[in-house]
Amino acid sequence: MKHMFKEITLQLLQGFGENLTLFGLTLIMSMPLGLLICFGSMSRFQPLRWLARTYVWIIRGSPLLLQLFIVFYVPGLVFGAPMKNRMMAALVAFVINYSAYFSEIYRGGIESISVGQYEAGHVLSMKRSQVFMRIVLPQVIKRIMPPISNEIITLSKDTSLARVIAVAEVIMVAERFTAKGLVWPLFYTGVFFLLFSGFLTLLFGFIEKKLNYYRG
Amino acid sequence: MFLHVKNIYKKFAHAEVLKGISFSMEQGQALTIIGSSGSGKTTLLRCLNFLETPDSGQIDLKGKCIYDAERDRNCSDVQLRNKRLHFGMVFQQFNLFPQYTALRNLTLAPELLQLERAPRNEQSAIKKKIDEAGRDLLIRVGLADKMDAYPYQLSGGQQQRVAIARALALNPDILCFDEPTSALDPELTGEVLKVIKDLKNEHTTMIIVTHEMGFAEKVSDHVVFMAHGIIEEEGPPEKVFHNPESPLIRSFLQKEDFY
Ligand SMILES: Nc1ncnc2c1ncn2[C@@H]1O[C@H](COP(=O)(O)OP(=O)(O)OP(=O)(O)O)[C@@H](O)[C@H]1O
Ligand SMILES: [Mg+2]
Numbered sequence: 001m002k003h004m005f006k007e008i009t010l011q012l013l014q015g016f017g018e019n020l021t022l023f024g025l026t027l028i029m030s031m032p033l034g035l036l037i038c039f040g041s042m043s044r045f046q047p048l049r050w051l052a053r054t055y056v057w058i059i060r061g062s063p064l065l066l067q068l069f070i071v072f073y074v075p076g077l078v079f080g081a082p083m084k085n086r087m088m089a090a091l092v093a094f095v096i097n098y099s100a101y102f103s104e105i106y107r108g109g110i111e112s113i114s115v116g117q118y119e120a121g122h123v124l125s126m127k128r129s130q131v132f133m134r135i136v137l138p139q140v141i142k143r144i145m146p147p148i149s150n151e152i153i154t155l156s157k158d159t160s161l162a163r164v165i166a167v168a169e170v171i172m173v174a175e176r177f178t179a180k181g182l183v184w185p186l187f188y189t190g191v192f193f194l195l196f197s198g199f200l201t202l203l204f205g206f207i208e209k210k211l212n213y214y215r216g
Numbered sequence: 217m218f219l220h221v222k223n224i225y226k227k228f229a230h231a232e233v234l235k236g237i238s239f240s241m242e243q244g245q246a247l248t249i250i251g252s253s254g255s256g257k258t259t260l261l262r263c264l265n266f267l268e269t270p271d272s273g274q275i276d277l278k279g280k281c282i283y284d285a286e287r288d289r290n291c292s293d294v295q296l297r298n299k300r301l302h303f304g305m306v307f308q309q310f311n312l313f314p315q316y317t318a319l320r321n322l323t324l325a326p327e328l329l330q331l332e333r334a335p336r337n338e339q340s341a342i343k344k345k346i347d348e349a350g351r352d353l354l355i356r357v358g359l360a361d362k363m364d365a366y367p368y369q370l371s372g373g374q375q376q377r378v379a380i381a382r383a384l385a386l387n388p389d390i391l392c393f394d395e396p397t398s399a400l401d402p403e404l405t406g407e408v409l410k411v412i413k414d415l416k417n418e419h420t421t422m423i424i425v426t427h428e429m430g431f432a433e434k435v436s437d438h439v440v441f442m443a444h445g446i447i448e449e450e451g452p453p454e455k456v457f458h459n460p461e462s463p464l465i466r467s468f469l470q471k472e473d474f475y
Binding site: 114116117119120121122123124125126127128130134135138139142213214215216 | 313329
């Protein structure tokens, strides 16, 4: 029994490794991409703004589950080049999905900074890029930390959706045991998610505290 | 003539806000702009700081044309930045950078500007010099003990004094104030007005938009009264405040409780 528990834990851990990979890679790619989409959605060039906002509307307006299926099946159906790497398909779908959400969080943050901050930078002869990097962005980061943490914790759990295209993530691994009549590993997966989101909560608490050295 | 503003026009979507503004001033003078709400005072200051670009008109500084609408209306960001160096601006709402200390608010822009051109081996010396100049400025505005305070830790009057020091840190030819005390509690206006008076005594060239009529009368060499986008009357304070030609001034001053 003890041996079996250890064996199952190891297998689930391996599955959770997939969740973590998907989680990490999605973050690394969707956070910068979200910023680009955000710039697009705030652009003075109307077609670009329209394009970015339509993208956000479509992605946020449809289920991530459906997006996973589409990314996985459409290349095969339409271009005759099926997705071979399931993890890759999941990653593409997650990056598309999360970049849309992040872009909206960024936009909210950027739009909450008063024009006075930009103008103060401009009259001090700063470059546009300097005004953004030195004045606006640090304030935006502080303001968006709570919604960003929220989104990132949501992502940590959403990674399990990848099982619908048979990425061997932790819940999928657990379901193999369920099929053999062993149900508890399925419930046991919750512990992995809880521990990880607990860690994230502590991490974001720490970052938010660090950013609390000023107000405004 | 130190500054010569010629025939500035500025129109927004529907409203013609400045309809041919011309005035001039000498170095070391304090010029105040008064006038009722909506007369275009802020817009004029914003034009001088190139936060708005005038639709037509010229600005000469020290005998050189620094802005000509014909030539510069669509000028590049780099050109705008160079023009802006001539003017400093103190806003009604202070607009300090909340994430930086008082001292850093002063040193950030000079550092970015000077390090851009400096060779690597001189950078730390330059930073040190800017830092010292920043400290001196904060001492001058009476904030020696607040160098490391963040804006949220300062009173409105202290914040505005930091903002004044920040504008001075780039050594502008002319320092502009847009109602520098309007956002302050009455008991805090005094400390800000005192700093401006001190600057006047040190011969800082200033353009001050204000609703503090008593202060304007005392501090200015020249007063400009604006109404509906034009200069209705101008002259030395004795004339504008006590012997004006335009009947508009008298009713304006009455509203401002000057008499
Ligand atoms: N960006 C803008 N777009 C459209 N109209 C503007 C803009 N900025 C100013 N105005 C208009 O121009 C007019 C003059 O505004 P301005 O702020 O220069 O007046 P002011 O003399 O500074 O008034 P106050 O004493 O209230 O500060 C106002 O009618 C205002 O509505
Ligand atoms: Mg105004």
